[in-house]
Amino acid sequence: MDDKKLENEEEFDMNEIIEDKEPEGQEPLQESLHSEPKRDNEKGSLGKDIRDMLIYFAIIIAAVLLIHNFVGQQIEVSGSSMEATLHNEDHLILEKISYETGKPKRFDIIVFRPYSDDKKTYYIKRVIGLPGETVQIIGSDIYINGEILNEDYGNALIEDAGIASEPIQLSNDEYFVLGDNRNNSKDSRNPVVGIVKGKSILGRAWVRIWPVNSFGVLKHQ
Secondary structure, three states: OHHHHHHHHHHHHHHHHHHHHHHHHHHHHHHHHHHHHHHHHHHHHHHHHHHHHHHHHHHHHHHHHHHHHHHEEEEEOOOOOOOOOOOOOOEEEEEOHHHHHOOOOOOOEEEEOOOOOOOOOOEEEEEEEOOOOEEEEEOOEEEEOOEEOOOOOOOOOOOOOHHHHOOEEOOOOEEEEEOOOOOOOOOOOOOOOOOEEHHHEEEEEEEEEEOHHHOEEOOOO
């Protein structure tokens, strides 16, 4: 009897089990309904992280561009026109702040565009003559306003005065420049380059960063 009763109870309980499964089957649905806001929160958090990251990179890029355009940039020397001060493949930091607030001084090493119609070509030379001055080269001597300029930046005596064999009067925005390698430099003595306009000057060579054994601030004055 006990065994039979157990069998009947099992058969009877089947309806209860089936009925009980219906609400159980709803539980995953309820969990799913409750989990949707969590997914939305996760998506919102991910979207915020991506947005913050994009803003961060935008700020970094803007800062780099500002520094590059208005503060300084890395440049590489090509050629021997500034020897023995600078050498081919020297890496320098070009500093621009000085000329945003002031003007080039005598003996500054500057980077400029020699040709107004060529924005990709840059020269690096040393300022010799300043706005308003008269420059002339007689023999191997440089004259400023009729007086010999005492300087020792050149690595040799000047052999060719070029257009500076005659007095050159500089206007209020003009500079006369020379390479330190006086006999192997295309500079203001050459009529193709000529006088440098202030608006063509990009900045002042500040620090040599390569090669490492020559690291240091460049001599200007």
